[in-house]
Amino acid sequence: MDLNVFELAMFANLKKYTFNYRFVANALKVEGVKTLGWTPVAGSKLALELLAGTLKQEIDGCTVEPFMLLRLDSSGYQRCPFTQLMAAPSQDYLFVLLDTINNPDGHGIFAHNYLAFILSLDLPKDQLKRVPILMFKEFVIRGLERPLEWNRSMLWELDLKPMMDEKTLAGEAIDLNIKLMKWRLLPELDIPTISGTRCLLFGSGTLGCQLARCLIGWGIKKITFVDNGKVSYSNPVRQSLYTFEDSTLGGKNKAETAAAALKTIFPGLDSEGYTINVPMPGHFVTTEADISRTLESLERVERLVEEHDAVFLLMDSREARWLPTVLANKYQKICITVALGFDSYVIIRHGISPRSFVPEKHRERLGCYFCNDVLAPVNSMKDRTLDQQCTVTRPGLSFVSSGLACELLVALLHHPLREGCPANEKKEKLEESELGILPHHIRGTMSDFATNLYYGRAFDQCIACSEHVLGQYLSRREQFLLEVINNPKYIHEVTNLRELLEAADHQCIELEDDDVLFVS
Ligand SMILES: [Zn+2]
Known part of the structure; x- marks a missing residue:
C-alpha cells in the first residue's frame, strides 16, 4: 500500500560485523480523534x-x-x-x-x-x-x-x-490558508502569535465591522466588540456584519450582533460583544445613579482592556477614545486608532506607556491620537444636528483604513518591541519586521488616492498618554475620572497645560469658517 512507504539507509561495516541503518517513514498527523x-x-x-x-x-x-x-x-x-x-x-x-x-x-x-x-x-x-x-x-x-x-x-x-466536523474542517482550512503564506512566501510568519492575539474593538460601526473581517482573515481567534449603539436602518449597507433584519424593531444592540455575525462566518471564533457606555470627558454625570453606572462601566472597560492584547479605537467621537487610550497605557497594550473624515483617514499606532519607555531601547516615545492636541476632549455630540452627528464619509474609506490598520497590527506583532517599536521621520529609516516597514502614522486621502506616512513624538503634557494623566489615574482612579468627565478642563490643570493655553490665548485670533481674512 502506498500509504506506508519507507526508506532505509544502511551501512554494513564488514570489518566489525555491524550494520548501521536509518529508517524513515511517513507519519501522518491525525488530530482530534476521540x-x-x-x-x-x-x-x-x-x-x-x-x-x-x-x-x-x-x-x-x-x-x-x-x-x-x-x-x-x-x-x-x-x-x-x-x-x-x-x-x-x-x-x-x-x-x-x-x-x-x-x-x-x-x-x-x-x-x-x-x-x-x-x-x-x-x-x-x-x-x-x-x-x-x-x-x-x-x-x-x-x-x-x-x-x-x-x-x-x-x-x-x-x-x-x-x-x-465541518467547524473543525473550516478551522483547518482557514489555518491552511495562512500556513500557505508561510510555506510559500514568508517562512518567518509567526502564526501562533497572530492567532493568539486577543483583539478588543471599541466601536462596531463601519470600521469595527470591516476590521473584524480583516482580523479573522489573518486567523485571529478572539475578537471582542464594545459599542453602545443599536443597528439602524442605514447601517447594514455600510457595516458588513449587519443585515436589514438586525435594524428592524428598533434595532439590535450592535456589539452583540456583530459578535454573533462573526460567529456565523466562522463558528470556531471566540467573539463577544458588550453594550457599554464608555465614560467620556464632557458627558456629564451628576446623579448618584449616573455615577454608579459610570463607575460600573469603567470597571468593565478596564477589565476588557486588561484581558486583551491589542486595542483598536474605532469610535466616531474624539472624547470616546480618551479613556481607552489611558487604559491601553496602563496595561501596556498595543493601541491603534483609526479615524475617518469625509474623504480622508488616519491610522495611528500609539506609543509605549511613559512607564515602560526606555530611551536606549525605544529611542523617542511615539505620540498617541491626542498628542498633537492641546485641548481637552469635550462632548462633541452636544448641540449638533442629526447630519452633524453622523459620520459622513466616502464608503470605501472604512475598508481601506481598517485593512491598513489590521496589516499594521500583524506587522507590529512581528517586531520584537511590539508597541515599543520606534519610528522615524524618514521612510527609509523606519523599523521593519518580516512584513515590511512599521510607520507610526498613516494618513490617506481618497480624492487623490494618496497615502502618506508621518511621525510624531509623544507630547510630555499630552491630555491622554502623558505621565501626568497616567499618574493621576493610577493614584486616584475613580475621583480623577469623574472630575475629568464633569470638567474636561481639569485635564489642563493636571498636565500643566493651562498656563500654556492662557499665554497662547493672547496671541491667537479665533476665526470662524465664514470669516474672510484680507491681507494687504
Ligand atoms: Zn498622547
Missing part, C-alpha cells in the same frame, strides 16, 4: 475463529495484508474489500491492523496513516461515530503448528466524527 475505549481482544465477544485460521495461513505463506477490512456475517468475520464499505455502510465492519508494536499499550506510527486512510474514504458520519480497529499484536512464529491466540491484541474503538 478514543472510546481499549479492550483486550481475548475478553471481547468478537467472532474471530474464522479470522484466526485465515490469518495463521497468510502469515505462514507471507501473504498477509497489514491492513484489512472484515465484515460480520452468520459464520463470523469475513474479509471484504474496502469498496464494499462505501457501497454498503453499516456497523458490522471491523478494521484489522497488524501493529508493529507488540506492547498492548500504545500503537505504532502506521496506525495514524491508516486512520487518515479511513477518513479519506468519505464515509457517512454515522459510520465514523464508532470505528472498531483490531490491533493485531501477537507473536507468530511461522510454520509452528499452534493455533493463533489473542493474548496481546487489543480492540481499539474510535470516534472519528470530530475529524469530519
